[in-house]
Amino acid sequence: MKELIRNIRTDLRLAMNGIVSSSMRDKGMDYKLNFGVDVPRIKGIAAKYEPNANLAKELWRLDVRELKILSTMLYPLDEFKEKNANEWANEIPNQEIRENLCRNLLQELSYADELVQKWVEDSNESLRLTGYWLYVRLMMIEADVLERIKTMPIIEKALVDVHSEDNLLSTAALNVLKQVVRRNYEGADMVMSQIGKLATSVNPKEKEIYDNLQFELKIRS
Numbered sequence: 001m002k003e004l005i006r007n008i009r010t011d012l013r014l015a016m017n018g019i020v021s022s023s024m025r026d027k028g029m030d031y032k033l034n035f036g037v038d039v040p041r042i043k044g045i046a047a048k049y050e051p052n053a054n055l056a057k058e059l060w061r062l063d064v065r066e067l068k069i070l071s072t073m074l075y076p077l078d079e080f081k082e083k084n085a086n087e088w089a090n091e092i093p094n095q096e097i098r099e100n101l102c103r104n105l106l107q108e109l110s111y112a113d114e115l116v117q118k119w120v121e122d123s124n125e126s127l128r129l130t131g132y133w134l135y136v137r138l139m140m141i142e143a144d145v146l147e148r149i150k151t152m153p154i155i156e157k158a159l160v161d162v163h164s165e166d167n168l169l170s171t172a173a174l175n176v177l178k179q180v181v182r183r184n185y186e187g188a189d190m191v192m193s194q195i196g197k198l199a200t201s202v203n204p205k206e207k208e209i210y211d212n213l214q215f216e217l218k219i220r221s
Contacts (some may be wrong), residue, residue, distance in 0.1 A: 001054065004049070011048070012037055013035065015037045031063055032062075033063070035063070036105070039069065039171055045066075045070065051074050051076040052074060053079045059071035072101045073104050079121050090127070102134045116138065120154050121157070123192075125169055127168060129172050136175045162174050163205075174209060184220055192213065198210040
């Protein structure tokens with residue numbers, strides 16, 4: 001295991017980009033170590049190694065940007081249980097890792113629908129945020145598990161969280177509502193009915209929410 005990780009670190013050093021790493025730090029993406037390697041190159045490195053649960057767990061544990069992203073690419077799907085999903089969801093350090101976890105691993109799980117339903121209903125804002133992102137990913141790839149998800153409870157939560165002062169949470173909730181309206185899912189008309197009340201709002205954020213969803217409605221039409 002140690003030799004594997006040493007080899008991976010060597011691969012990362014050969015691909016490192018100090019300028020990108022510095023830029024990420026300036027934007028608040030602070031890791032103990034950041035090689036500044038872009039995601040396509042990280043995928044290329046991941047392709048050199050066999051998926052391995054123990055390796056993925058160790059990579060996730062380390063506070064190194066690229067190793068955390070690699071862990072989401074190297075964990076075998078059939079070994080990643082709901083317990084693991086809940087543990088990792090509670091350990092997400094930032095939005096970049098959240099998006100990679102949803103894209104590379106969570107959206108491929110046969111029980112992804114259960115995670116969405118559970119996390120969106122949670123009182124923990126970080127878990128709800130992950131639940132929203134996972135739901136959006138499932139809609140974007142038109143995953144089979146979508147048909148098992150009860151849409152209305154998610155919409156009701158998103159209609160509240162879209163007004164959150166936490167920009168990440170409000171953006172994630174808005175993305176859910178945009179996908180629902182764009183794809184004309186159950187509840188799309190209800191979303192527009194609720195959002196229609198913001199048409200004359202003098203609050204810039206509320207007006208932006210309204211404009212975004214009106215645009216999605218026009219695309220659908």
